[in-house]
Amino acid sequence: MQSLRFKAIDNLGAASEVNVKGSPKITAIFGENVFNLKVARQFLSDEAYKSLIASIRGNKKIDRVMGNQIANGMRAWAETKGVTHYTHWFQPLTELSAEKHDSFFTLKSDGTPIEEFEGGALIQQEPDASSFPSGGLRATFEARGYTAWDPSSPAFIMEIGQGKTLCIPTIFVSYTGESLDAKTPLIKALVALDKAAVDVCQYFDKNVTKVTATLGWEQEYFVIDEALATARPDIVMTGRTVFGHAPAKGQQLEDHYFGTIPERIYAFMRDFEEESYKLGIPLRTRHNEVAPSQFECAPIFEEANLAVDHNTLLMDIMTRVAKRHKLKVLLHEKPFAGINGSGKHNNWSIATDTGVNLLAPGKTPKTNLMFLTFFVNVIKAVHNYSALLRASIASAGNDHRLGANEAPPAIISIFVGKYLTEVLNQVETRVGGKFDEQDEAMLKLDIHKTIPELMLDNTDRNRTSPFAFTGNKFEFRAVGSNANCAIAMTVLNTIIAETLKGFKKDVDALIDKGEKKEIAIMHIIQKYIVESKAVLFEGDGYSEEWAAEAAKRGLPNIKTTPQALDAYLSETAKHLFENNAIYSHSELEARHEIMLEAYIKKVQIEARVMGELATSVILPSAVKYQNILLDNIKALKDLGLGQDAYINQLNVVEDISKHIAAMSSNVKAMIEERKRVNNIADTRERAIAYCDDIKGKYFDVIRYHVDKLELVVDDAHWALPKYREMLFLR
Numbered sequence: 001m002q003s004l005r006f007k008a009i010d011n012l013g014a015a016s017e018v019n020v021k022g023s024p025k026i027t028a029i030f031g032e033n034v035f036n037l038k039v040a041r042q043f044l045s046d047e048a049y050k051s052l053i054a055s056i057r058g059n060k061k062i063d064r065v066m067g068n069q070i071a072n073g074m075r076a077w078a079e080t081k082g083v084t085h086y087t088h089w090f091q092p093l094t095e096l097s098a099e100k101h102d103s104f105f106t107l108k109s110d111g112t113p114i115e116e117f118e119g120g121a122l123i124q125q126e127p128d129a130s131s132f133p134s135g136g137l138r139a140t141f142e143a144r145g146y147t148a149w150d151p152s153s154p155a156f157i158m159e160i161g162q163g164k165t166l167c168i169p170t171i172f173v174s175y176t177g178e179s180l181d182a183k184t185p186l187i188k189a190l191v192a193l194d195k196a197a198v199d200v201c202q203y204f205d206k207n208v209t210k211v212t213a214t215l216g217w218e219q220e221y222f223v224i225d226e227a228l229a230t231a232r233p234d235i236v237m238t239g240r241t242v243f244g245h246a247p248a249k250g251q252q253l254e255d256h257y258f259g260t261i262p263e264r265i266y267a268f269m270r271d272f273e274e275e276s277y278k279l280g281i282p283l284r285t286r287h288n289e290v291a292p293s294q295f296e297c298a299p300i301f302e303e304a305n306l307a308v309d310h311n312t313l314l315m316d317i318m319t320r321v322a323k324r325h326k327l328k329v330l331l332h333e334k335p336f337a338g339i340n341g342s343g344k345h346n347n348w349s350i351a352t353d354t355g356v357n358l359l360a361p362g363k364t365p366k367t368n369l370m371f372l373t374f375f376v377n378v379i380k381a382v383h384n385y386s387a388l389l390r391a392s393i394a395s396a397g398n399d400h401r402l403g404a405n406e407a408p409p410a411i412i413s414i415f416v417g418k419y420l421t422e423v424l425n426q427v428e429t430r431v432g433g434k435f436d437e438q439d440e441a442m443l444k445l446d447i448h449k450t451i452p453e454l455m456l457d458n459t460d461r462n463r464t465s466p467f468a469f470t471g472n473k474f475e476f477r478a479v480g481s482n483a484n485c486a487i488a489m490t491v492l493n494t495i496i497a498e499t500l501k502g503f504k505k506d507v508d509a510l511i512d513k514g515e516k517k518e519i520a521i522m523h524i525i526q527k528y529i530v531e532s533k534a535v536l537f538e539g540d541g542y543s544e545e546w547a548a549e550a551a552k553r554g555l556p557n558i559k560t561t562p563q564a565l566d567a568y569l570s571e572t573a574k575h576l577f578e579n580n581a582i583y584s585h586s587e588l589e590a591r592h593e594i595m596l597e598a599y600i601k602k603v604q605i606e607a608r609v610m611g612e613l614a615t616s617v618i619l620p621s622a623v624k625y626q627n628i629l630l631d632n633i634k635a636l637k638d639l640g641l642g643q644d645a646y647i648n649q650l651n652v653v654e655d656i657s658k659h660i661a662a663m664s665s666n667v668k669a670m671i672e673e674r675k676r677v678n679n680i681a682d683t684r685e686r687a688i689a690y691c692d693d694i695k696g697k698y699f700d701v702i703r704y705h706v707d708k709l710e711l712v713v714d715d716a717h718w719a720l721p722k723y724r725e726m727l728f729l730r
Contacts, residue, residue, distance in 0.1 A: 194210060375469075387412075
């Protein structure tokens with residue numbers, strides 16, 4: 001029987017391109033499946049519309065009467081689109097979104113069928129909280145949980161095949177109020193940042209009443225043929241290849257980056273972009289990435305909560321649309337060894353309701369001082385909470401990527417560019433730390449004369465920096481491609497809020513002592529620069545020299561997830577999150593438990609897949625080819641030929657035997673070790689054991705021998721699609 005590998009290769013040429021008509025203008029379809037304010041204005045009464053606006057912009061609670069009116073308006077709009085069902089769409093701690101569909105259909109007491117959607121169903125639902133990861137917050141017999149409508153993220157209609165469902169973005173909490181999702185803490189962090197940033201903005205502009213965190217993510221991903229992916233059990237089960245020898249040609253010619261987009265992929269891109277535009281996802285950029293079969297898309301910046309929802313939606317859309325094109329999207333951080341992995345760069349900034357980007361240098365002394373204030377506070381926050389930032393991007397998948405030759409290292413540092421480094425040095429080295437009203441050079445800091453404007457960006461880029469200033473924003477480059485942005489954004493916004501609160505307290509203390517406001521601000525800025533300059537680094541983050549230098553500076557270098565997650569249980573973390581009303585101690589401990597369990601299960605699944613593939617796929621192929629060679633050797637011997645006639649075959653047989661023996665013995669040892677580790681009661685200890693004693697000891701060793709077998713076994717007998725096929729055949 002022909003193997004799945006060769007069937008997939010044979011069918012590649014027969015793959016028909018999906019006809020993607022597309023809209024002549026993006027603006028003609030953008031947001032057409034979104035219950036945005038423009039739509040709400042058409043389907044809601046004046047009072048219901050005003051209530052919705054007050055909820056979105058002023059965090060006002062919507063009462064039950066208004067809730068009924070808004071729900072009726074949503075249903076009326078949805079029905080014009082052919083929708084029959086609705087769902088509360090939420091983001092539990094599974095790294096995926098979740099939904100349970102209910103129809104508008106119901107029966108009156110007399111049996112009359114009607115369609116209705118009441119405010120109670122819009123505002124709150126009750127999914128089973130014990131069936132989602134809860135870290136011990138919910139037991140099986142404590143099943144109740146609640147999803148609650150988040151009006152700040154508009155409802156949308158999801159089209160799947162011929163079906164359409166009204167999706168209502170919600171938070172997800174337990175019966176006792178603890179958050180069980182990614183969205184609830186993010187919203188709390190955004191509220192904390194808003195308050196802290198407004199308080200600091202009041203030093204400079206009394207008209208500022210709201211500060212919003214913005215996010216522009218860059219989504220990297222791989223696309224390969226679906227049939228080839230299906231023929232790889234490791235991709236099916238883990239999202240990555242656990243075996244596979246590097247192809248002769250990888251990314252060394254650097255010819256894929258920004259190259260011509262392959263036609264089949266181009267059709268897929270256009271298709272998922274159109275689906276995204278209908279849902280209001282403002283995609284702007286698409287291109288080939290560095291590795292073969294790797295691509296990237298990126299949107300226009302949005303308010304952070306909405307941006308997170310849109311990225312979560314996009315990953316779902318891409319996965320589903322790919323099936324229409326007989327393609328497979330790989331969002332794993334490192335699906336192929338030896339070539340670049342995928343990240344999700346989080347471009348973060350903060351803006352006021354007066355239209356000012358607080359991370360953009362201004363053109364007046366006051367706005368420059370405001371920029372410097374927020375710029376230095378971000379540096380201070382990253383310095384003080386670098387271990388927490390590292391924890392926020394920790395995962396089994398990202399461990400394969402961080403520190404490799406295309407991804408930021410596990411050491412959290414900040415790149416700001418030489419011009420702003422000079423500005424910080426000027427402030428830091430002010431003789432005696434003295435500032436007075438006549439000190440024009442320091443107080444007015446005409447940064448636009450110090451820094452040449454190059455379009456929007458006035459700094460170089462450093463791809464080795466996990467946290468880089470790129471002109472008017474910071475780019476958190478270490479987030480994994482498969483991650484929910486909310487986790488990193490919750491930590492980032494919280495640490496900025498906490499640092500700004502401390503800044504205001506420090507400045508007010510000097511003002512209370514009689515110092516002039518501007519002078520007090522400069523003193524605290526200088527103090528923060530001195531305290532946090534260790535986190536600033538302009539060089540090569542991949543170098544061994546940097547690792548040594550970082551250790552001298554006291555910067556943590558936490559390379560694996562189980563150790564990185566410890567930061568969530570530190571006293572620093574407990575105080576930070578409790579002080580800003582983000583997480584209670586029990587919620588932090590629950591999340592730590594959930595993330596450790598997720599790590600254990602992913603490594604466990606990979607170990608099982610490796611063992612199964614090695615035993616039931618690789619071993620038979622190697623033995624079959626070995627027997628062919630042995631038959632050939634025997635035939636040559638029977639002809640009376642000397643060893644010179646079959647010495648090469650004999651060497652290959654010996655080589656195969658050596659690798660089979662090493663592969664099999666290590667698989668057996670790994671299985672026994674897994675049995676031992678599974679009996680470790682403490683979750684953290686079990687996670688560390690899976691990391692060090694299973695993944696660390698066996699994964700690379702088993703892979704080495706399997707990949708060597710791939711090089712010598714007859715290609716016709718090798719069952720798994722090879723890298724050269726998955727990466728280059730489409």
